Amino acid sequence: MNALSPAQMYGPNDAATIVRAAQDGSRVAGLTHNFYRYPARFSPIFVRSVIEAYTKPGDWVIDPFSGGGTTLVEAVALGRNALGIDISSLASFVSEAKTLQLSDADFSAFGRWRMRLPDAINMHAPGWRFDSYADAGYYRNLEGVEFWRLRKAIEQCIASVERVRCNGAHILARCVVLKTAQWALDSRKTRPSVAQFKAELIKQAKVMFEGALELRETIQSLNLPMAPRAISINRTTAGAETEASVQDVCPPKLILTSPPYPGIHVLYHRWQVDGRKEAPAPFWIAGKLDGAGLSHYTMGDRKNPGLNSYFKNLEASFRSIARMAGPKTMIVQMVAFSEADRQLPRYLQVMQECGLEEEVNWGIDDGDGRLWRDVPNRKWHAHQKSHAPGAREVVLLHRKASA
Numbered sequence: 001m002n003a004l005s006p007a008q009m010y011g012p013n014d015a016a017t018i019v020r021a022a023q024d025g026s027r028v029a030g031l032t033h034n035f036y037r038y039p040a041r042f043s044p045i046f047v048r049s050v051i052e053a054y055t056k057p058g059d060w061v062i063d064p065f066s067g068g069g070t071t072l073v074e075a076v077a078l079g080r081n082a083l084g085i086d087i088s089s090l091a092s093f094v095s096e097a098k099t100l101q102l103s104d105a106d107f108s109a110f111g112r113w114r115m116r117l118p119d120a121i122n123m124h125a126p127g128w129r130f131d132s133y134a135d136a137g138y139y140r141n142l143e144g145v146e147f148w149r150l151r152k153a154i155e156q157c158i159a160s161v162e163r164v165r166c167n168g169a170h171i172l173a174r175c176v177v178l179k180t181a182q183w184a185l186d187s188r189k190t191r192p193s194v195a196q197f198k199a200e201l202i203k204q205a206k207v208m209f210e211g212a213l214e215l216r217e218t219i220q221s222l223n224l225p226m227a228p229r230a231i232s233i234n235r236t237t238a239g240a241e242t243e244a245s246v247q248d249v250c251p252p253k254l255i256l257t258s259p260p261y262p263g264i265h266v267l268y269h270r271w272q273v274d275g276r277k278e279a280p281a282p283f284w285i286a287g288k289l290d291g292a293g294l295s296h297y298t299m300g301d302r303k304n305p306g307l308n309s310y311f312k313n314l315e316a317s318f319r320s321i322a323r324m325a326g327p328k329t330m331i332v333q334m335v336a337f338s339e340a341d342r343q344l345p346r347y348l349q350v351m352q353e354c355g356l357e358e359e360v361n362w363g364i365d366d367g368d369g370r371l372w373r374d375v376p377n378r379k380w381h382a383h384q385k386s387h388a389p390g391a392r393e394v395v396l397l398h399r400k401a402s403a
């Protein structure tokens, strides 16, 4: 974690601080952010600068497309309460794991699980096939003989997690297995050996124990009258304003989010194994159900280059987001486009139709006055092959238009 806050790094002026933080290309690090490499993650430095600029401790922040939970982690670390909504059960699991405020009993139970880890993986001991997941297709592309050792190691790890009874410790332990399996399987040229997998598992258990402890100590050091809350809801954002848990925290001070991007498909819900074969394993390892295709998570329809489904879904979500907002709620989004010239005007039109008014007050004189940033190291796919996909992102500010 950065020892300095964005305001200390870049100066006290809110707009200038956010501009500098948005352009910061540092790798995602600190607290619990690396408990899982969620695709298209926010930069925590940018998130922190926005939360500091628009909220105070005790305020609520909502992220209606919360993904890997970057907004939630930064919010609670700054003493704000946070509510995240995501259509993916994997995203909600990861957000929950990253925002756990573990009790002493959880840390002890997790410590005992860590001590048992060296014996948890044993190629000569019986395996633990999870039949309900296997029968439902969650082992797809990992069924081959070339994967049997890693598969067995992962199954034995999950079996050991299932014996952890303390809820917080159980979630953290499961996330350790998820993170290690992602390291072992996702987008790799070579498969690690079982010995390497075991070493990585033990390393991750230590790193994630320390990350969870750092989050707890960071929150405790704020000396707040009440510990901040983090809530992760697994559902579509469209219609979420009718849920009691959402109504309870509305209107929030800040809505901070990055929705799925138009024209760019990001594999939020699969790992790529053996070249580019898509594996649904993360759901099985997280103990969640998927059952949905790519367009479910990207609001899109890969076969429709006109992006009609995308904009229809976007509108349904933002109508709900506008209902969650109050007159003082600031809505901050970071969005990437495959063809900004064509897509940004349509995107802004949807915002307007949902009753949101744009503010452009960054003090940037060149271009369109908006805050753009180059995207570092992203593995995205655009529908239109001729364009560099998602090479640039824009930060948009909106408020609810007065009636």
Ligand SMILES: C[S@@+](CC[C@H](N)C(=O)[O-])C[C@H]1O[C@@H](n2cnc3c(N)ncnc32)[C@H](O)[C@@H]1O
Residues within 6 Å of the ligand: 038, 039, 040, 041, 042, 064, 065, 066, 067, 068, 069, 070, 071, 085, 086, 087, 088, 091, 235, 236, 237, 238, 257, 258, 259, 260, 261, 268, 296, 297, 298, 299, 313, 317
């Ligand atoms: C760009 S990612 C968000 C990444 C996040 N900012 C982070 O730091 O990890 C967009 C997220 O929107 C979610 N999503 C897509 N359609 C949705 C919908 N209709 N309602 C809620 N979430 C949705 C996807 O599952 C994905 O996790």
